[in-house]
Amino acid sequence: MKRKKLLSIMLSLVLIIGLLAGCSTSKKDDTQGTTEGTTKEAKAEDPTAADTKKEHVNLKFFTGKIETIDVMNEIINDFNASQDRITVEQEYQKDASNIIKIKFAADQVPDIMTTYEQGFADEDKYLDLSDQSQWWSRLTPAMKDMCTDVDSGKQYRICTNMTMAGIFYNKEIFKELGLEVASNWNDFMANLETIKEKKPDVTPFFIFGNEAWHLGHLIEFIPQGYIKATYGTVEAKKAFLDNDKSKLNFGAPDGALATFAGNLLDMQAKGLINSDVLTATSDNCIQDFANGKAAMFSNGMWCLSSILEANPDMESNIGFAPYPAYMEGSKPVILSAEDSGYSISSTTKYKDEAIEFLNFLYKAENQKKYSEALKSPSAFTDVNASWASEGIVTEVNNALNSAVHIGFTNEKPAGFSGDDAGRMVQELLAGGYSAADFAKAFEEAWDAGMK
Known part of the structure; x- marks a missing residue:
């Protein structure tokens, strides 16, 4: 009797444990089913949900x-x-x-x-x-x-x-003194000397020599501009790339580079540029030009917004001209480039x-x-931008129609940048070179940069 009762109790315990295990399994299965269902739904809603999240x-x-x-x-x-x-x-x-x-x-x-x-x-x-x-x-x-x-x-x-780069000039000063935009170097120098004589408080030509890129641009636009205008865009590019000395002629004492350096030293000696040329910044130049204290300076259209920000009333007074011809047989040039x-x-x-x-x-x-x-026209055909006033656009178009178009010197050696060239001009203006020595040193630096 006792044995039967004990056996009955044990069977009951086994049955209970089995039921509990079944419930546990059922719950686990239900949980897995819910998780899988949710995951499948997430995948259906977001195909990338299973992918590893991309890094920021x-x-x-x-x-x-x-x-x-x-x-x-x-x-x-x-x-x-x-x-x-x-x-x-x-x-x-x-x-x-x-x-x-x-x-x-x-x-x-x-x-x-x-x-x-x-x-x-x-x-x-x-x-x-x-x-x-x-x-x-x-x-x-x-x-x-x-x-x-x-x-x-x-x-x-x-x-x-x-963009375009050339010489910005004060139209009011030119009108007051009866000056015409110069197409050659002699007339350009005559204009500067007239401004110095008639308006001693005005800088005839402002150069912000503290910034090497600006002086490097003078090299690109004037002596190298002569090379580009003489041989044409494609041939000039090839000459720069191949370091064709018969065309570049950088080191010649009577070449474009030495003549440019001599002209710059001549302007400095005659007081036709600002006396603080080596410390002056682009901000100094913009402020002086916008306030009538500088008559001319070299730059590109990228500076137009700064001029108008400094003095909005200057808009109708901004003139724009090409770089004057300065080598025998050459023509005025203007940057018209990307x-x-x-x-x-x-x-x-x-x-x-x-x-x-x-x-x-x-x-x-x-x-x-x-x-x-x-303040520069867009290169995209589907962009209609009012980049400048009608008066300034007319000035730019007149300049473009009166000069040979040149581009930037993108074919410079990797070892001799535009800023490197600008630093050499800084040394020139600091008395470190004669014109002939500058041309020779420039050619040596260019050749070394090619290597």
Whole structure:
């Protein structure tokens, strides 16, 4: 009897344990079913839910264009706010063409940059952008040609704007003194001397020599401008690339470079440029010109917004002229070239992200904003920007119609940048060279940079 009772109790316990185990399994199965169902639903709603979440990307954007810092920050902020995966950070460097060398050497290359040197293109440091048809189909053919590498026929950068550079002059001063825009160097010097004599409180020609890029531009636009005008765009590009001494003739004591240096020293000796030339900045120049204290200076359309910001009333008083001919048989020249060129590093890990940002930057509404802030016409055919007043546009068109068009010297050696050339001009103005010695030293520096 006791045995039967004990057996009955044990059977009951086994039955209870079995039931509990079944309930436990049932709950587990229900839980798994719910989880799997939720996961399947999530996958149905978001195909990427099962993928590993993509890393956040920080894109480095490097520029030497002080005039575009504010508008670029505005566009960058809009882009960063438009999505949550990419953050673009802008870095400005005054000495950008030299800082970029350091970055390349230190393997700290920015993802996107506005600096461009032919030597770096030859070393495959820029990404080939030739296949980005969404950009090129909108660009004017002339500007696409400007962005095309002569040797390879490829495009390693894309410009967003066209720009002009020449001599800005005060129309009121010219009218008051009865001066005409000079087409040759002798008449140009005569104008400067008249301004010095009749208006002793006005700087006839302002040079902001504290900034090497500005002096480097004088080299590009005047002595190298003579070479470009003499041989034509393509042949001049080839001469720079091949270091064709028969055409460049940099070191000749009677060549374009020595003549330029001699003219500059002559202007300095006669007090026709500002006495603080080696310490003067672009801000000093803009302020003096905007307030009638400087009659003329050399620069590109990129400075127009700064002039008008300093003095909005100056708008109707801004004249614009080509660089006067200064070699025998030469003609006046004017820069008519690509502006705001953007390149992507060939070693960036974030090619797709860099292109995504440039796609955003190149939207027509952003380029209208950019063009109007830069005061420079857009290179995109679908961008209608009011970049300047009718009076200034007329001045620019008159200058373009009266001179030979030249481009930037993008074919400089990687080891001798525009800033390097500018520093040599600083030494010239500091008394470090005669005109002939300057030309010889320049040729040696150019040759060394080629190596």
